[in-house]
Amino acid sequence: MKISCGMTRDLLPLYLDGICGDESKAAVEEHLLECGKCRDELNAMKEAFLVNNYDSNMTEAETVQELSKKWKSSIRKHVIRGVLITIAVLAVLCIFFEFAFVQV
Ligand SMILES: [Zn+2]
Incomplete structure (x- = not known):
């Protein structure tokens, strides 16, 4: 089935996300074989998609790194607190004994 450039461009976002139906996918691919302008449009969308995902992934990575730092800092504080409490308990036990x- 032949489709126009307008229909192809309407379907490109769905095609790129892989969520258009088999018939639409086949029609888009058939059109892309013949139409350089729509191929350029698809390539531009792919680049924009990669750039957007890169920014999104970097934001997530930075958030994970920050959480990791906080978690490590929190663990360190808890370990130090545990050691101090253990020392205090041992000191109290020593004094008691x-x-x-x-x-006696
Ligand atoms: Zn076209």
Whole structure:
């Protein structure tokens, strides 16, 4: 089925996302074989798609890195707090046993 440039350009976003039906996909591919302008349009859309996804992926990567830093910092604080609490408990136990042995 032959379709016009206008119909092809309407379908290109769906074609690029891979969500158009088999019949539309075949019609777009048939048109792209014959029409350089629509191929250029598709290539421009692909480049824009890659650039947009790159920005989106970089934002996500930066967010993950920031969360990772916060998580590592939080773990460090909890480990230090745990060590200090353990030392305090041991000191209290030592003092308790010291007094217990002194009184016996
Ligand atoms: Zn065309």
